[in-house]
Amino acid sequence: MDPVYATSIFVLGLAFGSFLNVCIYRLPLGLSVVSPRSACPACKRPIALYDNVPVLSWLILRGRCRHCKARISPRYLAIELGGWPTLAFCAGVGFEHANSGEVYAAGRCLNSALGH
Ligand SMILES: [Zn+2]
Numbered sequence: 001m002d003p004v005y006a007t008s009i010f011v012l013g014l015a016f017g018s019f020l021n022v023c024i025y026r027l028p029l030g031l032s033v034v035s036p037r038s039a040c041p042a043c044k045r046p047i048a049l050y051d052n053v054p055v056l057s058w059l060i061l062r063g064r065c066r067h068c069k070a071r072i073s074p075r076y077l078a079i080e081l082g083g084w085p086t087l088a089f090c091a092g093v094g095f096e097h098a099n100s101g102e103v104y105a106a107g108r109c110l111n112s113a114l115g116h
Contacts, residue, residue: 008114009088014054017083021076042070054080 022033025041038047045067051057058077065072091114092107 005114009091010084012110013084013087014080015083016087017080018052018054020083021079024079040065040068040070040072043068054083 019033022038026033036046038052039045040047042065045065048066051061051066055077058072058074058080061072063072063074063077064070087110090106091110
């Protein structure tokens, strides 16, 4: 597997995990997953784009809000990281073992988007 492809899967996987976090937090509350921008649940200040980088931001801020230092659950980190194997699986890593047509279709889409 070439490194550019592997890196793309990794980055997309983290972004996918990050989006999952948004869904997990907002959908049960009946909120939109598109807008507004993410905010700290404690102080409600919007989270800047540079503080919203999956995994990296959590590590740099040591799992705390930049402004009020409220703890941000490591669950967010875990789910962001979990997006990676999920996406890698969909992209066809271990694809031989998958029988699901939906996984196959998602993998085909992703691979063609990445030029593979
Ligand atoms: Zn805060």
